[in-house]
Amino acid sequence: MNQNKNTRVVIGMSGGVDSSVAALLLKQQGYEVIGIFMKNWDDTDEFGVCTATEDYEDVIRVCNQLEIPYYAVNFEKQYWDKVFTYFLDEYKAGRTPNPDVMCNKEIKFKAFLDHALDLGADYLATGHYAQIRNRDGKVEMLRGVDDNKDQTYFLNQLSADVLKKVMFPLGHMPKSEVRAIAKANGLATADKKDSTGICFIGERNFKTFLSNYLPAQPGKMQTLSGEIKGSHDGLMYYTIGQRQGLGIGGSGDPWFVIGKNLKENILYVEQGFSNEKLYSTGLVASDVNWIHPEDLEQRFECTAKFRYRQKDSKVVVTLREDGRVDVQFDQPERAITPGQAVVFYDGEVCLGGGTIDQIVKGDIFLDYVG
Amino acid sequence: MKQIYMDHAATTPMHQEAVGAMIPVFQEDYGNPSSVHAVGRRARQLLDQARTTAAASIHADVKEIIFTSGGTEADNLAIIGTALANKESGNHIITTKQEHHAALHATAYLERNGFEVTYLPVYENGQISVDDVRAALRPETILVTVMYVNNETGVKQPIDEIGDLLRNHQAYFHTDAVQAYGLININVKQQGIDLLTVSSHKINGPKGVGFLFVNQNLRVEPLQHGGEQERKKRAGTENVAGIVGFSKAIELAMKQKEDKQKHYTKLMKHFIDCLTDEQIMFHINGDRNLALPTIINISFPGTQVEALLMNIDLSGIAASSGSACTAGSVEPSHVLTAMYGSENERAKNSIRFSLGLYNTMDEMKEAAERIGNIMRRLTRKR
Numbered sequence: 001m002n003q004n005k006n007t008r009v010v011i012g013m014s015g016g017v018d019s020s021v022a023a024l025l026l027k028q029q030g031y032e033v034i035g036i037f038m039k040n041w042d043d044t045d046e047f048g049v050c051t052a053t054e055d056y057e058d059v060i061r062v063c064n065q066l067e068i069p070y071y072a073v074n075f076e077k078q079y080w081d082k083v084f085t086y087f088l089d090e091y092k093a094g095r096t097p098n099p100d101v102m103c104n105k106e107i108k109f110k111a112f113l114d115h116a117l118d119l120g121a122d123y124l125a126t127g128h129y130a131q132i133r134n135r136d137g138k139v140e141m142l143r144g145v146d147d148n149k150d151q152t153y154f155l156n157q158l159s160a161d162v163l164k165k166v167m168f169p170l171g172h173m174p175k176s177e178v179r180a181i182a183k184a185n186g187l188a189t190a191d192k193k194d195s196t197g198i199c200f201i202g203e204r205n206f207k208t209f210l211s212n213y214l215p216a217q218p219g220k221m222q223t224l225s226g227e228i229k230g231s232h233d234g235l236m237y238y239t240i241g242q243r244q245g246l247g248i249g250g251s252g253d254p255w256f257v258i259g260k261n262l263k264e265n266i267l268y269v270e271q272g273f274s275n276e277k278l279y280s281t282g283l284v285a286s287d288v289n290w291i292h293p294e295d296l297e298q299r300f301e302c303t304a305k306f307r308y309r310q311k312d313s314k315v316v317v318t319l320r321e322d323g324r325v326d327v328q329f330d331q332p333e334r335a336i337t338p339g340q341a342v343v344f345y346d347g348e349v350c351l352g353g354g355t356i357d358q359i360v361k362g363d364i365f366l367d368y369v370g
Numbered sequence: 371m372k373q374i375y376m377d378h379a380a381t382t383p384m385h386q387e388a389v390g391a392m393i394p395v396f397q398e399d400y401g402n403p404s405s406v407h408a409v410g411r412r413a414r415q416l417l418d419q420a421r422t423t424a425a426a427s428i429h430a431d432v433k434e435i436i437f438t439s440g441g442t443e444a445d446n447l448a449i450i451g452t453a454l455a456n457k458e459s460g461n462h463i464i465t466t467k468q469e470h471h472a473a474l475h476a477t478a479y480l481e482r483n484g485f486e487v488t489y490l491p492v493y494e495n496g497q498i499s500v501d502d503v504r505a506a507l508r509p510e511t512i513l514v515t516v517m518y519v520n521n522e523t524g525v526k527q528p529i530d531e532i533g534d535l536l537r538n539h540q541a542y543f544h545t546d547a548v549q550a551y552g553l554i555n556i557n558v559k560q561q562g563i564d565l566l567t568v569s570s571h572k573i574n575g576p577k578g579v580g581f582l583f584v585n586q587n588l589r590v591e592p593l594q595h596g597g598e599q600e601r602k603k604r605a606g607t608e609n610v611a612g613i614v615g616f617s618k619a620i621e622l623a624m625k626q627k628e629d630k631q632k633h634y635t636k637l638m639k640h641f642i643d644c645l646t647d648e649q650i651m652f653h654i655n656g657d658r659n660l661a662l663p664t665i666i667n668i669s670f671p672g673t674q675v676e677a678l679l680m681n682i683d684l685s686g687i688a689a690s691s692g693s694a695c696t697a698g699s700v701e702p703s704h705v706l707t708a709m710y711g712s713e714n715e716r717a718k719n720s721i722r723f724s725l726g727l728y729n730t731m732d733e734m735k736e737a738a739e740r741i742g743n744i745m746r747r748l749t750r751k752r
Contacts, residue, residue, distance in 0.1 A: 034680075034684070069683065069684065071676070071679075071680045071683075073676050074676065115676075115677060118677045118681070118747065118748055119677065119680055119681060119684060120681070120684070120747065
């Protein structure tokens with residue numbers, strides 16, 4: 001007897017191999033599966049060609065192979081209002097935003113989840129590499145077993161209430177196995193290339209894309225001590241720790257971006273990968289989501305990631321009364337970037353995360369970082 | 371869960387007798403009607419019979435029927451073919467904002483090629499106005515094309531009045547009668563219709579067939595070039611099996627016209643009554659008194675057409691909206707937008723239900739109950 005027969009699962013399908021295999025696995029487990037393609041961005045070119053149309057064609061082919069119903073939904077307006085506007089605002093503020101985190105928070109696991117519930121779904125599934133564990137009636141999010149693919153970094157804003165309604169069918173397997181399953185089952189997307197980059201920019205030139213939306217204001221490039229090293233094309237094009245594209249010649253160590261002065265439109269650079277100006281000892285994060293806030297002490301040790309695919313670092317977290325958190329590093333960290341996410345872990349369990357707001361060195365704020 | 375099909379304006383199941391009529395044509399009467407031998411002549415005979423049936427159904431002459439691949443081709447031939455053949459007489463065409471895309475995209479193509487097109491407004495009752503046609507007419511108008519019954523609302527258009535109006539004008543009159551044909555008595559001579567489109571698969575015939583009636587005094591430029599089939603107006607070996615199945619469907623439709631009218635009127639009333647019993651909010655789009663009993667367009671306030679359509683499908687009801695949903699790009703229905711304006715929610719929360727031959731009273735009740743459940747879920751407090 002199939003115990004999952006009466007459980008309806010809506011799966012978000014992108015037309016890629018991951019969500020295709022996730023749908024296949026759910027179907028094999030006997031769930032009533034519904035495939036839905038989300039269109040969040042209109043990239044129709046002058047010939048009327050749009051990658052979303054091609055991707056949706058792939059969704060249709062896979063769903064027909066699996067004999068599950070499929071639909072397309074449009075969240076362009078919500079995406080623009082909640083994700084793209086935030087993305088531009090952060091760049092305007094001189095920070096480096098993470099639109100994938102915001103997309104998961106506001107679109108995939110909010111607007112799209114609501115839509116799935118409107119369809120009478122019991123669960124929303126996606127092809128993310130993360131795991132859900134139920135322990136003593138408590139739902140937890142664990143890293144995906146494939147270290148290289150783990151996506152909990154991008155999912156750090158999901159609440160326990162949301163996670164209760166979520167399934168990640170791929171979390172327990174490595175990517176290579178996902179490809180192998182796709183091939184073995186002859187899925188139409190088995191050989192499809194993984195998408196790269198920020199979804200709405202795709203393979204296009206990032207600088208050109210951004211300049212369509214934000215006016216670039218070229219300015220001076222200088223060291224913290226005021227030595228002018230050249231000019232920059234607009235602060236938004238640079239991120240902390242960046243080496244490429246500075247155009248500073250000469251002998252000696254390469255140059256790196258170490259900070260920005262938004263008010264005077266100055267890009268700060270210093271020499272050497274290990275330049276001490278790139279290092280900090282702590283940060284303050286805002287917009288912090290804890291999956292189980294009730295389990296936390298006011299001050300505790302855990303590990304944290306400051307970038308996707310980075311190794312964990314040991315930290316001490318202190319919860320502040322204003323809702324923000326202080327994070328002290330065990331060892332100095334290089335190129336911590338405001339606007340990016342800081343995500344906390346206890347072993348394999350993701351505790352939650354927030355947005356990096358301020359950078360601290362010793363007991364002073366590094367104002368030059370931005 | 372039993373599937374309830376309420377999308378007959380999209381397509382219909384084939385009549386068993388129409389299927390039966392086609393089968394011998396595939397392997398026994400398989401000839402090419404143009405061939406000069408007995409096998410070819412037999413196919414030609416079937417084609418002639420079908421043409422006679424088609425012509426009689428609208429009081430036309432057999433010489434005036436051109437078989438096509440369906441409604442879209444017939445509309446294109448009528449609109450583009452007439453415009454090209456009569457461009458010395460003028461370059462102005464009148465149509466409406468609520469035509470099927472087969473007509474709207476054909477006139478748009480003509481606009482890109484030097485013709486001028488007037489798109490008449492549609493009122494909240496779902497009709498266009500004859501006065502608007504009169505006001506739009508110019509000496510150089512060569513074609514007026516107005517659908518007989520709108521495919522989204524089921525509302526009948528003032529065809530007789532337009533026919534009368536154009537009797538003393540050079541403009542030819544085309545009507546797309548795809549939804550009307552088989553339920554409404556049509557007499558092209560009395561109604562002053564010069565061109566008329568019919569599709570087979572909307573009347574329980576096979577897909578891939580239709581016909582265009584073209585008044586024998588009218589010139590149309592062929593759009594498809596090749597052999598001399600269909601009085602040189604439509605090259606290509608005829609789809610004999612399809613045409614034979616279509617012809618059988620026409621026969622049956624003509625015979626059952628009155629019974630069907632009564633049956634559908636009863637079904638539709640029951641459907642609306644049962645929906646009312648569900649105590650959910652809904653509004654009927656267009657004036658019901660002007661509509662065919664087969665098509666109804668219903669607005670469900672507080673919902674979104676995407677979620678609505680998916681829920682209706684998942685509940686086992688086949689219905690549709692006028693909105694195109696390719697890769698998630700929802701274009702609000704152009705028909706409802708024409709009727710109510712682009713800001714009106716009706717264009718984004720409406721569903722079309724269309725009845726057909728095999729629908730039952732029980733299905734109407736069952737469908738209304740399922741819709742009631744969906745509406746209660748979609749409008750629940752979060």
